[in-house]
Amino acid sequence: xxxxxxxxxxxxxxxxxxxxxxxxxxxxxxxxxxxxxxxxxxxxxxxxxxxxxxxxxxxxxxxxxxxxxxxxxxxxxxxxxxxxxxxxxxxxxxxxxxxxxxxxxxxxxxxxxxxxxxxx
Numbered sequence: 001x002x003x004x005x006x007x008x009x010x011x012x013x014x015x016x017x018x019x020x021x022x023x024x025x026x027x028x029x030x031x032x033x034x035x036x037x038x039x040x041x042x043x044x045x046x047x048x049x050x051x052x053x054x055x056x057x058x059x060x061x062x063x064x065x066x067x068x069x070x071x072x073x074x075x076x077x078x079x080x081x082x083x084x085x086x087x088x089x090x091x092x093x094x095x096x097x098x099x100x101x102x103x104x105x106x107x108x109x110x111x112x113x114x115x116x117x118x119x120x
Contacts, residue, residue: 011113013038016049016101018112021056021094024119029087031095034115036080037070047102048072049112053085056094063090071102072110080115 011034014020024031035051048071054062065085087095099112 011036011115012117013111013113014099016099016110016112018099020097020114022097022117022119023094024087024092028119029089030120031085031087032082032116032118032120033085033097034080034082034117035068036113036115037072038111038113039072049102049110050100051081051112051114052098052100053083054096054098055087055090055092056096057091058093060093062096082116084120 022031031053033051033053037049048069050067050069052064052067054064056062065087066083068081068083070081097114097117
């Protein structure tokens with residue numbers, strides 16, 4: 001769901017367990033992503049979430065480009081993060097961006113988001 005955040009601007013709020021396929025324009029070699037977590041609880045036992053980006057070939061086989069784990073127990077989980085990814089020179093059918101929760105206990109206490117999804 002597209003949400004307007006006072007701190008981050010427009011963000012794409014996603015469930016902690018989400019998968020989104022993006023079709024990159026042919027002339028693009030990089031993908032810039034903003035990401036973070038909005039917290040609904042200050043529960044110190046809350047687990048984290050992993051953000052991951054992979055390329056998919058024509059047969060939908062993934063190759064992981066990058067992953068980042070954010071955990072509220074270790075601080076700064078609600079700060080916006082950014083990454084710029086090199087898509088490589090192989091032929092890419094799609095890019096898959098995912099959020100993967102550490103456990104089902106965290107599903108109602110956090111809202112992962114993507115922002116500034118931009119191919120360059």
